[in-house]
Amino acid sequence: MTSTKMTIHVQGMGGLLQDQTVVLGERAVRLNKIPTGAAITLQFGTARHQVKVVSASHLDGLRIGESLADKLGLHHGAVVGVRYKSSSRTLTIGPLIGVMMSRVYASSPERPFGTNTAFCKELVDTCRSLGAFVYFFTVDDIPSGHSTVKGWTLVGRYWHKTDFPVPDVVYNRLTTRKLENTPSVQHFMREARSRHGTTVFNEKYLDKTDVFEALKQDASLVKYLPESHLFKNYQMLKSMAARYPVVFLKPITGSLGKGIIRISRAGGQSYACQTTSLNGTVRQTFPSLEALFSSISGKLKQRKYQIQQGLHLIETGGRPVDFRALVQRGSGGVWGVTSIVARIAGSNHFVSNLARGGTLSRVKEALGKTNLSQQQQRSASAHLRKAALDIAKGIETQVKGHFGELGVDLAVDSNGKVWLLEVNSKPSKNDGTPLAEGGTRPSVKQTVLYARYLAGF
Numbered sequence: 350m351t352s353t354k355m356t357i358h359v360q361g362m363g364g365l366l367q368d369q370t371v372v373l374g375e376r377a378v379r380l381n382k383i384p385t386g387a388a389i390t391l392q393f394g395t396a397r398h399q400v401k402v403v404s405a406s407h408l409d410g411l412r413i414g415e416s417l418a419d420k421l422g423l424h425h426g427a428v429v430g431v432r433y434k435s436s437s438r439t440l441t442i443g444p445l446i447g448v449m450m451s452r453v454y455a456s457s458p459e460r461p462f463g464t465n466t467a468f469c470k471e472l473v474d475t476c477r478s479l480g481a482f483v484y485f486f487t488v489d490d491i492p493s494g495h496s497t498v499k500g501w502t503l504v505g506r507y508w509h510k511t512d513f514p515v516p517d518v519v520y521n522r523l524t525t526r527k528l529e530n531t532p533s534v535q536h537f538m539r540e541a542r543s544r545h546g547t548t549v550f551n552e553k554y555l556d557k558t559d560v561f562e563a564l565k566q567d568a569s570l571v572k573y574l575p576e577s578h579l580f581k582n583y584q585m586l587k588s589m590a591a592r593y594p595v596v597f598l599k600p601i602t603g604s605l606g607k608g609i610i611r612i613s614r615a616g617g618q619s620y621a622c623q624t625t626s627l628n629g630t631v632r633q634t635f636p637s638l639e640a641l642f643s644s645i646s647g648k649l650k651q652r653k654y655q656i657q658q659g660l661h662l663i664e665t666g667g668r669p670v671d672f673r674a675l676v677q678r679g680s681g682g683v684w685g686v687t688s689i690v691a692r693i694a695g696s697n698h699f700v701s702n703l704a705r706g707g708t709l710s711r712v713k714e715a716l717g718k719t720n721l722s723q724q725q726q727r728s729a730s731a732h733l734r735k736a737a738l739d740i741a742k743g744i745e746t747q748v749k750g751h752f753g754e755l756g757v758d759l760a761v762d763s764n765g766k767v768w769l770l771e772v773n774s775k776p777s778k779n780d781g782t783p784l785a786e787g788g789t790r791p792s793v794k795q796t797v798l799y800a801r802y803l804a805g806f
Contacts, residue, residue, distance in 0.1 A: 354480030394445035394514030444804030447516035595659025674737035691715030725765035
């Protein structure tokens with residue numbers, strides 16, 4: 350079963366075309382062994398229509414009538430993959446990819462997805478170049494019946510909203526757990542999978558403690574894991590603080606470095622407590638660990654925290670450095686490292702998140718500014734890639750859920766050893782990566798290739 354990329358031509362209803370007829374280039378008809386003049390099924394996402402194929406010698410594409418195009422949500426000039434399955438007499442076009450977004454800014458027609466609009470346009474452009482069709486929808490666009498979805502796509506220079514079939518593949522880009530856990534979203538994902546055979550990937554957020562507990566089950570991954578537990582009580586803090594000069598308390602559902610607490614020995618019986626804020630780090634010193642715990646216990650009751658062994662990270666210019674590896678599945682469905690960048694903490698910060706003033710750097714350049722020897726630098730660079738891949742495969746094996754991309758945050762300590770900090774199933778898409786005019790990031794291409802693979806194109 351072969352797949353051919355072609356352009357959709359929409360024709361007015363005044364000619365010979367009706368809903369039941371599509372015109373296909375002679376070469377595509379011959380290549381895909383598509384019967385002409387007989388009824389077959391045209392499939393786009395979950396939509397199915399009985400049509401008759403007419404062959405045209407000079408047509409390079411697929412011509413359909415306006416009425417059928419409207420029913421499918423297709424527009425003139427769209428580029429799709431085409432494949433024919435003789436056993437079911439089905440001509441499938443697509444794949445149809447639906448991207449679930451958190452919100453649309455209706456008052457901003459040129460930037461309907463805010464800072465994520467550039468990423469959405471990249472997806473549209475990449476789909477055109479590879480032969481796929483993508484639309485974007487929000488929680489509010491999901492109807493109760495789920496037979497169609499109201500979504501946005503880019504037609505020329507303008508964003509256009511219309512009805513689309515339920516897609517072949519749903520890429521979950523919801524950016525809050527609250528939205529992801531709403532009954533309508535959970536019901537939609539279950540129904541799309543069970544009723545329509547839709548594949549949903551990056552279907553859920555990962556909790557820090559769940560990830561570490563799951564990865565502990567794989568003996569080959571333990572070497573990457575700092576000691577880490579779901580925080581329960583003062584006794585646990587006392588035990589960890591006795592074993593390590595620095596410990597961290599991290600909200601298990603946190604992101605962007607919010608709410609992290611760093612606890613370190615400050616000489617004698619005293620302890621220092623550092624917390625993150627938008628303006629930098631707030632530091633307090635307490636005469637004892639018990640006094641420190643008393644000060645933060647109210648905060649610890651408000652949400653669940655993970656307690657983790659502190660690491661002596663490499664630094665550049667006195668600022669801690671860690672690394673974000675983007676690991677994705679591509680055209681063959683296997684994991685690969687798309688990119689790794691170094692993140693250098695901002696001044697007066699102990700976390701490296703860009704939202705907290707961190708800056709990006711190339712891995713080689715960042716390692717070169719540390720106290721590691723050249724041999725340690727080369728070893729660390731290689732081990733970062735291996736660790737990222739090992740951990741992604743571990744998530745696939747040990748954690749329930751379907752993931753197509755993971756942001757794996759890694760650290761290198763002063764001895765050159767690589768450690769896992771956390772795994773993010775919703776890595777940021779507006780990371781400030783510079784693009785050539787009209788260019789697209791390799792990460793976006795990998796996303797489309799994986800969606801094509803999932804849909805059988």
